[in-house]
Amino acid sequence: MFDNLSTALQKTFKNLRGYGKLTEKNVKDALREVRLALLEADVNFKVARDFINQVQDKCLGDEVLLSVTPGQQVVKVVNDELVALFGGAHEEFKLVGNPASVMLMGLHGSGKTTSAGKLAYRWKKSGRRVLLVACDIRRPAAVEQLSILAEQVGCDIVRPEPGESVPQLGRRAAQLSKAVRYDVVIYDTGGRFQIDDELVQELKEFEAETQPNNKVLVLDAAIGQESVNVAETFRDAVGLTGMILTKLDGDARGGAALSVHAVTGCPILMTGVGEKMEDLQPFYPDRMASRILGMGDVVSLVEKAQEVVDEKDALKMQEKLAKNQLDLEDFLSQIQMMKKMGPISNMLDSLPGNTMKMDDKQKEAIAKASEVEMKKFESIIQSMTVWERKHPKSIDRPRRLRIAQGCGRKLADVNQLLKRFDQMGKMGKQFKKMEKRLRHLQKFTTK
Ligand SMILES: Nc1nc2c(ncn2[C@@H]2O[C@H](COP(=O)(O)OP(=O)(O)OP(=O)(O)O)[C@@H](O)[C@H]2O)c(=O)[nH]1
Ligand SMILES: [Mg+2]
Structure with missing residues (x-):
């Protein structure tokens, strides 16, 4: 849902951000594109017209045009107006009456x-x-x-x-x-x-x-x-x-x-x-x-994760990750947690960035490949002894061969898992980066 609209809007805004200063004409041209994108998404024409008028009024003021980051300001105005279009504040489904x-x-x-x-x-x-x-x-x-x-x-x-x-x-x-x-x-x-x-x-x-x-x-x-x-x-x-x-x-x-x-x-x-x-x-x-x-629905994703992940477990995992102490038992429980979070294709939709530009077929392919891989890794870890799971670095070739045989996979699969696990140790840094980006987004979306 919204894929085409999303792509069109992001393209328009990318162009807009390319200008150092904006002129009235830049804004009007961009908003014409936005209007077309809305109509193409089958938005009611009156709604689209009112939306554009609102955005235009706000964007043509000095506050936006003379600001240091006019392109970003326009995105913010559109963001705020989109929120208003969807109803503004979140309204809870309140159960009224008895019953x-x-x-x-x-x-x-x-x-x-x-x-x-x-x-x-x-x-x-x-x-x-x-x-x-x-x-x-x-x-x-x-x-x-x-x-x-x-x-x-x-x-x-x-x-x-x-x-x-x-x-x-x-x-x-x-x-x-x-x-x-x-x-x-x-x-x-x-x-x-x-x-x-x-x-x-x-x-x-x-x-x-x-x-x-x-x-x-x-x-x-x-x-x-x-x-x-x-x-x-x-x-x-x-x-x-x-x-x-x-x-x-x-x-x-x-x-x-x-x-x-x-x-x-x-x-x-x-x-x-x-x-x-x-x-x-x-x-x-x-x-x-x-x-x-294209800023992603990270909050929903985090909430979904909170629903299926025990908070204490998550904290323990975070600490271990930071100290580079994760073992294959943790890897297995992560895989199992991912499975509980539902189809990967749904998660891809919620992530900011590149996935928005993928079409459904690409998303489906990625989701499928990840799901097949998770299943494979799960079966391999389950074929290991507890000692092996706790000491992944000590799994030598004879052990790898036995594990592969035990779960009916190839030696190459076991090697692949161990390599992937090794890479995970390097993920602590990436998490930090992601956190920083999230904080930046929050600053940007809150008034
Ligand atoms: N993908 C998807 N399918 C849905 C969703 N909601 C309902 N469906 C499907 O849409 C079809 C129709 O859903 P129903 O719940 O039977 O619709 P209904 O309004 O009760 O239909 P009538 O009783 O015939 O008026 C079913 O195949 C549902 O599985 C949804 O959110 N996503
Ligand atoms: Mg029905």
């Missing part, structure tokens, strides 16, 4: 049912009692789909009874959720290919019966400008308290994500970044903006 009730709505295939499962998974993990309600009575498979997710997550589900209308089902589930004292009830409503009067009427009735506190539109980020009309219609029909943008892991141009807040005034609460239950992330406007401008 908190969440109505999910949206077009056919936008990801409502999947998101219902993901939300249930998330809240169940934080210790809440969650009830899912299958409100799609038209498609028998829809009830089945949610039932499977409920079982997977380990939460209860209410299914429609024969002859029951959607509002009747809603009322029954709402009563049940109160009587049995659930913490959260999530209504997964049925979708349509397009919004019609019947759908609007049904949603209105359903809303009146269940009175949900959270009315959330689930929007496929890949549908582009069309999403804007959809969002407006749902907002006008039943009111919206927030939105979930799905399929941000895809290669769509991302115009919906950029336009939808500006048009509806509703916060984007969460994003779907894959098909698995864990693939739902809170939405941070500032991180998304940094990512588009």
Whole structure:
């Protein structure tokens, strides 16, 4: 997502930074490019126009033009405006009500049912009692789909009874959720290919019966400008308290994500970044903006690492790395930690720098190669004795041969692992460099 936009913006800014001083014409030319890039990303044209006007107003003042680093200042203005376009401050998905009730709505295939499962998974993990309600009575498979997710997550589900209308089902589930004292009830409503009067009427009735506190539109980020009309219609029909943008892991141009807040005034609460239950992330406007401008979403990556890595372990590892005391046991646990962090291709997206310029095929290739290598290294280390793992420098040729045989790999593979491990000892320095760069970025992005 956003790859093309990101490349176009970065190219424009690179040119801009090349000038020592900026003229009004430089800025205007650059902003024309930015506007084209936004339109090409399928951003709503009014949104793009307003965006450019805002940026232009701010950039043509003396503060920017006469500053020491005008190019960078323009990037900062664009960054700030992008953050504003995404809604400004991060808005948490607050669970309101007792039980908190969440109505999910949206077009056919936008990801409502999947998101219902993901939300249930998330809240169940934080210790809440969650009830899912299958409100799609038209498609028998829809009830089945949610039932499977409920079982997977380990939460209860209410299914429609024969002859029951959607509002009747809603009322029954709402009563049940109160009587049995659930913490959260999530209504997964049925979708349509397009919004019609019947759908609007049904949603209105359903809303009146269940009175949900959270009315959330689930929007496929890949549908582009069309999403804007959809969002407006749902907002006008039943009111919206927030939105979930799905399929941000895809290669769509991302115009919906950029336009939808500006048009509806509703916060984007969460994003779907894959098909698995864990693939739902809170939405941070500032991180998304940094990512588009090629500064990488390092904060999310660090947070993800914190989720899967025990802090004490990480500290111990850092100390060992600094003192050059890492052994192959540590290497193995690092590999295992990386595996827990999910597909490498997702991580590549979050890194600043070159990866933004890679296309999906390149990213996929790198990710695949790393995954194959990690698997190989894991099997080799597992074929070593504990002593060997602690004394990598003492693994001589006979031992290498035995290890290779033990895991069904080649001697060359074992050599490669030991060489890679040796290189890791030199990584302490690189970490320091990365830290410095991060600090620089932080200075640059905070006002
Ligand atoms: N890659 C990716 N796929 C997703 C995401 N969210 C949903 N999907 C997929 O999109 C398809 C449709 O998702 P559903 O959750 O069934 O959509 P729905 O809105 O419930 O559809 P209807 O019930 O037919 O209206 C499924 O194949 C999901 O696996 C996401 O964030 N990323
Ligand atoms: Mg569904």
